[in-house]
Structure formats: structure tokens, C-alpha cells
Amino acid sequence: MDFRQVREYIGKLDQVFAVKQYVLQGGRQEGVHAIDVSTGAGMELTILPDRCMDFYQLKLNGKGLNFLSPTGIVGPSYCGKAVDGWLSSFGGGFLTTCGMDNIGVGGEDQGEILRMHGSLSNTPAEQVSVCTTVEEGVPTVRISGVMRDATLFLGDVHMTRTVVLRHGINAFEFTDRFVNVGFSTRPLMLLYHFNMGYPLLDETAQLILPTNRVTPRTKHAADYVEQYACITPPSTPFEEMCYYHDIQADDQGMATVGLRNAQQHLGVEITYDKKVLDHFVQWKMLGKGEYAIGLEPCNATIDGRADARENGSLKYLAPGEEVVCRFRVAAYQ
Template identity: 30%
Template sequence: MGDDVSDPRVPVPDRLTLARYAGDGAAYGGVRSVVLDDGSERGIRVLEFRTGGGLRFDVLVDRAMDIGLAEFDDVSVGWRSATGFVHPGLHENADEDGLSWLRSMSGLVVTGGLDHTLFGGEVDASHYAYPPRPTVRHGLHGRVGNIPARLIGYGQEWVDGRAVLWAEGEVRQATNFGEHLVLHRRIEVDLGGTEIRLTDEVRNAGFERTPHMFLYHVNVGWPLLDRGVRFVADIAETLWQTDSVAEQGIDHLVFDAPVRSAIEQVYEHRLVPDADGRFVVGLHNDTLGLAFELVLDPAAFPCFFEWLNLREGAWALGLEPSTHHVAGDAAAREDGSMIWLEHGESRRYDTVFRFSRSTSA
């Protein structure tokens, strides 16, 4: 990108200035805990982040601490689907042949995992040594996105002279005679900042060797996603795509209008790291002068999918960094790429969500 013009309209105060001018630091920005209280969202704990730099977003504590609403300069970035942010107590985990995950899919970030991602199916479970259940059946993108977190804390702290807004929690996916995986999630953003730093660690707290798959479904919707908006990534090659790509012939690099009853289009791209050794993918809206980008660790997320939901009433672009290729669970076990965690072993994921007012290439 070109020159960054993301400076907030009000200069970011230092600690003394903030204390002198405001009895409450929330006068500039902060984190507030609320509870949603209507419809299928009723009862969900939410942490509302306001940076003072034009960025605001919601952390859905009871939905794996995923990010729901996300706005930059009052423009909605995170996709708002018709499902809303469904309370996990209403989630239909095993219904519709494993596709019921789609009934609670909304927001900027929906996490997939912790032991399964991608399409569902039945796989061997003999490693859990429980004869009554020789196999386990998974639904689309696993269970973790509909599990409430144990909130460790949230607030504002000063680090090397800058104020950091933060939240931290733990999501436990466990059953008897099965997986016991723990996701430790920390979300940070600087006061006045326009970048969200997401740090995840997934650990096997059980004593059986356990498969691990992980994915972020990062969903961008209107009005940041609009006609003429560009998908930007350094793509070495496209490894796979759905049949709908050739059948529909709809561009995946520059977007047009929603299409009646369009079939989803999915691509697996092999990305080229930038000069810092990171994958950078994003969406640039030149009309609004705004951009949204993901900065990814290739060692953690070697695979990347682009998901296009192009139909009327549900228009969205999904950016999906993944630990595994599109063939999924059974194929990963077959070709040896499945991640197996022994007791106490863990995997770490560091990702940056970058919002900018500059869209020059």
C-alpha cells in the first residue's frame, strides 16, 4: 500500500494528557462490557472496543471471542448475515447433515476448529480408546465457534508509553472419552489505532493424541464490499476452485453487483510472502478510500481460501487462512498432513487485521 493516512482526527493522548483532560479514559476510547438482550442474540456477552482512531468492533465472548460487528470510519466492514449473532444455546450442531453451522454464521471473524475444519464427515476415533464410539462425525468447520469463552479479563494498560486496549479469554472444547482442546485468545488494539492484533494458542489439555485443524472465516460485507472493490493478494497460483467458478464466470478479483441465487465460489490460492515473510490479503474500496487487510503467518496458516457468497441478500467475501488444504480431515489423515497434538503440546497463531484510509497499491 502507499502512504498511510490513518492518523485519527483527534491526536492520541499520552498518559498524562489523558488524565488531565478526562476523568474517564473512555472519553477517547476503551472497552465496555454489555449483554445483548433481544431475539436469538439474547444473553450473549459482548466487549465493545472503540479505539478513537475510527475503528470500533465487538468481541462476542459467548461465541468463542470471535469478532462480530466491525466498523471503520462509520463504514461497516464485518459481514452482517441474516442469522445475526445466534446465542450458542440455540445452535443446532448436528442438524442438516452438518451444515447447521450456516445458521449461526455472521460477523467479521468466525473461527473453525479445534479438531476439525472444512466440510463434515465421519472419521476414525480409535485414538480416544472408547470402543462404544469407534468414529466421530463432524459438521462444517467444527464446534469451537459456538462455544462460550471463560473471560479472563479486559481493559486498558499502558505499555512503553502507549495505551493498549485488550481482552483475553479461554475456550474449552472437551468431551469425555474424546478431545480436550483449549483455545487461549488475546485481542489487542492500540488507543487511536487501526490494527487489531489477534493471538491464539491451541493446546491439548487431554492425554490422548488429538487431531488439530484451525481456520478463520474472515467475512467482509457491504458497504465496504461494493461494486468495483478489488481483492488484492500476491497469488502464485490457484490450486483448486469450485465448479461454480467456470459455470458462472463471475470475477473474483473485482466485484460487481449481487446475483440472484448465485452459487458460492471458493478458491484455494497459493500465496507469495511479502518482504517481511508474511502473507497479506485484503479488500480495497477506492471509492470510499478505505481498505481492509489480513497479515498472516505462513508457518501457522500455510493454506488460504477465498470464499465468494455472491447472491442477493447475503453478499459477502470470505478470507480464510487455514492450517489445511481444501480436501479436509480425511485427506489430511491420509496424506500425513494432519496436525496431531500430544498432551501439553500447542500451536500458536498471530494475525493482524489492518484497517486503512489509503488504498493505493
């Protein structure tokens, strides 16, 4: 039914397209700002402005599509500061954004001590905006916020994320715009840690990975490279594996990856701009209680910034320069 007709049946838009803002209480999630959106077609998305505008839960018809780690939601003030402290605040979620100064393992590069996967996912948003309008006859919500990576003597890079959801559609788009507002060229490392989980992910699921080439990251991963796409039941012990993929792209440079589960009647597809995110990592972690597949578009290798600098994959952002990453996420039965 066209929304112009639907309007005659409702008193408030929340009946068919709900946007709710609230603050979490209790434990290490205390004070975290959250935004829930229900599109009215079965998709529900939870956005955490205090965690880089990342996506904590994505559901379709009440079924979760992503992995949630034992840490749960951790507010920025409780995040560990050690080089590997990222793990103690990694809640999983549908998306955890990594960068801007480092992705992958922590360490030192040119005198800077860098945390595992950087500090971006623990950065709260400023200038948060939630705006619901009717665009071309369709109720639409635009949610945006600004994350700043600023340190005296090291530079100032801003990231603006804008998420767009529409009534009646089980898909959404988001755009990340990175701008160097400082006066020195800075490394820019980005990794989008999409985490597939149960019930979408089980041993009956199938990866959507149109790959031209598979490269194991470690010797352990190399031992199982022929089974990179094989999804097994949870087991323990299970040692994680990572594989680099050269994902196929269309004529516009857009690539699509995902996961489908015919038995659960669930599927997710993620479309991204491979011209900007020219690397891709598959994270395979099928341990008991740690059961996840990571689909991770990125712009460099993941053995730390010093290694990326040496192998030539490290990207830079000059003063005044900007980089834009565009995504579309679709869920289906």
C-alpha cells in the same frame, strides 16, 4: 497529541478510548456477552466472548467493514447440532473461527461424526479478562478468554485468544494459543473465516491477494477461475465458489491479504503467519442479501477431516504440544 497531554483535557479515559461490556437481550441472542472497543481514532470492534471471542463487527468512522448474515448473533444454547447446523448460527461477522476438530464440510472420520466447520465458533469463553492499562504512554486494552474442546475419551485441547487494541491506532493484534492438555494426539484443524462486506465490499472494491497459484475447489469454481478476483454487483441466483491460493509471504513467513475500496475510502489488511496456516481459501458469494467475500487462512483443505487425512494436509497436536497463530488487522481510509 501525545496522550500525556491528552490526559490534561479528560476526566475519564472513556472520552478517548472506550471499552464497554454488556449482555444482549431478545431472540436467539439472549444472554450473549459482548465487548465494544472504540480506539479513539475511528475504529470500533465488537467481540463476542460467548462465541469463541470472535469479532462480530468492525467499523471505521462509522462504516461497517464486514458481512452480517441473516441469522444475526446466535447464542451457543440455540446452535443447531446437525452436521450442517453451523449455517443456522453463522452470523458472519468480521471473524468466525472454525475448528478445532473439523473445517469445511461435515461428515465422519474414524468413527467421529463431525459438524460442518466444527464447533469452535459456538464455544463460549471461560476466564474472560478485560484489562486496560497505559503501556509506554499509550492506553491499551488486552481482552482474553479460554475455549475448551474437551470430550470424554476424545481428548482435551484448550485455545486462549488474546486481543490487543491501542488508543489512537486503527489496527489491532490477536494471538491464539492452542495447547493439548490431554494424553492423546489429536487432529487440529483451523480456519479463520474473515468476512468482507458492504460498504467496504461492492463492485468497485479490489482484492489484495498476492497469490502464486490459484486452484479452484469445484468444477463450478473452475468454470470461473479467470474471474476469481472479479467483484460483481449482487445477483440471484448466485452459486458460491471457493479457490485455494498459495499466498506470498515475507522472509519471516508472514502473509498479508485484504480488500480496498477507493470510492468508499475504506480498506482492510490482515496479516497472518503462513508457517502455521499454510493453506488459504477465498470464498466468493455475491448473491443478493448474501454478499460476501471470505478471506480464510487455514491449516488444511476444506472437504472434511477424512479428506484432509487422505491428502496429507491434516495437522496433529501431540500431548503437551502447543501451536500459536498470530494476526494483525489494520483498517484505513
